[in-house]
Amino acid sequence: MIPIAAEVTGRIEGGWEFVFAAYAITWATFGLYTLSLWARARREES
Amino acid sequence: MMSFLSGLWAILTEPVNFIGWLGFAMMAGAIRMKPKFAWEHTVGVWGLLWLTIGCALGLGWAPKEAMMGEVGRILYVHVPAAWIAMVVFTIAFVSALGYLFSGRLGWDWAVEAACEVGVVLNGLLLVLGSIFAKPTWNTWWTWDPRLTASLVMMLTFIGVILLRGAVRDPNRRATWTGVATIVAYLNIPITYMSVRWWASMHQQQSTPATMNDEMKMVMRMCAWAFLMISIWFIARRWRLAQANAMAEMPEPLEIPKGAR
Numbered sequence: 001m002i003p004i005a006a007e008v009t010g011r012i013e014g015g016w017e018f019v020f021a022a023y024a025i026t027w028a029t030f031g032l033y034t035l036s037l038w039a040r041a042r043r044e045e046s
Numbered sequence: 047m048m049s050f051l052s053g054l055w056a057i058l059t060e061p062v063n064f065i066g067w068l069g070f071a072m073m074a075g076a077i078r079m080k081p082k083f084a085w086e087h088t089v090g091v092w093g094l095l096w097l098t099i100g101c102a103l104g105l106g107w108a109p110k111e112a113m114m115g116e117v118g119r120i121l122y123v124h125v126p127a128a129w130i131a132m133v134v135f136t137i138a139f140v141s142a143l144g145y146l147f148s149g150r151l152g153w154d155w156a157v158e159a160a161c162e163v164g165v166v167l168n169g170l171l172l173v174l175g176s177i178f179a180k181p182t183w184n185t186w187w188t189w190d191p192r193l194t195a196s197l198v199m200m201l202t203f204i205g206v207i208l209l210r211g212a213v214r215d216p217n218r219r220a221t222w223t224g225v226a227t228i229v230a231y232l233n234i235p236i237t238y239m240s241v242r243w244w245a246s247m248h249q250q251q252s253t254p255a256t257m258n259d260e261m262k263m264v265m266r267m268c269a270w271a272f273l274m275i276s277i278w279f280i281a282r283r284w285r286l287a288q289a290n291a292m293a294e295m296p297e298p299l300e301i302p303k304g305a306r
Contacts, residue, residue, distance in 0.1 A: 033166050037279065041286055044289045
């Protein structure tokens with residue numbers, strides 16, 4: 001019988017999908033906001 | 047006080063801060079030399095370069111966090127988003143004071159720009175926090191004091207932007223925006239201190255002493271990158287606000303013949 005203390009470490013294993021999602025959303029936010037500024041500046045010029 | 051100042055001095059003189067100091071030097075150089083492109087592009091490209099390097103190091107080089115493992119890598123974008131959102135709202139606050147004391151519309155355009163960029167960063171902060179919360183707290187959202195205060199922070203600045211859009215007279219709009227920004231800013235210290243004042247699931251602020259050197263370096267690199275990119279955004283948005291204000295101004299009246 002394995003003692004419970006040996007199974008539960010309290011450490012999180014894996015989770016790369018959350019990491020990649022966070023980095024992708026950061027870049028997407030900056031990209032979309034840049035695009036929005038560019039589009040509004042173009043509209044203002046015309 | 048002395049220990050705070052010596053700690054601040056130690057942080058500011060770390061070698062990784064050359065990213066920031068060189069970025070500011072490049073910005074000053076570009077403003078002075080007046081190249082064909084707008085000066086803010088220099089600092090924006092510099093920020094993007096360091097964000098690329100910071101993300102790459104955060105994903106592949108920095109060590110795993112002791113308890114959160116790989117998920118701890120989200121810190122390298124989540125924490126800079128929080129820091130720089132507060133810095134940008136502080137720029138809005140200072141600009142609001144600038145307008146209310148001087149009456150110069152340039153300050154008002156800075157308030158408009160900083161509020162919008164701050165809301166974008168604040169929104170990003172909340173989304174990143176939610177992604178971070180799922181594997182660490184097993185929930186996407188909870189009405190924790192820090193999370194709630196951060197949400198209120200974003201909503202109040204969205205309120206400032208909506209108020210601004212509802213007032214047509216430029217001078218009245220600038221005054222109301224300035225006052226509303228100062229009121230909205232009152233929540234910033236509350237948000238910052240919320241993890242100390244109330245029982246919160248969110249951890250308290252880390253100090254450089256609680257992080258190893260690699261983690262600290264990547265964190266600083268990403269924070270400088272966020273700051274540089276935010277300066278770029280604010281400057282571009284400021285120009286847009288200026289152009290909108292110019293377009294709003296009435297055409298000068300034609301002087302009738304023989305009126306001189």
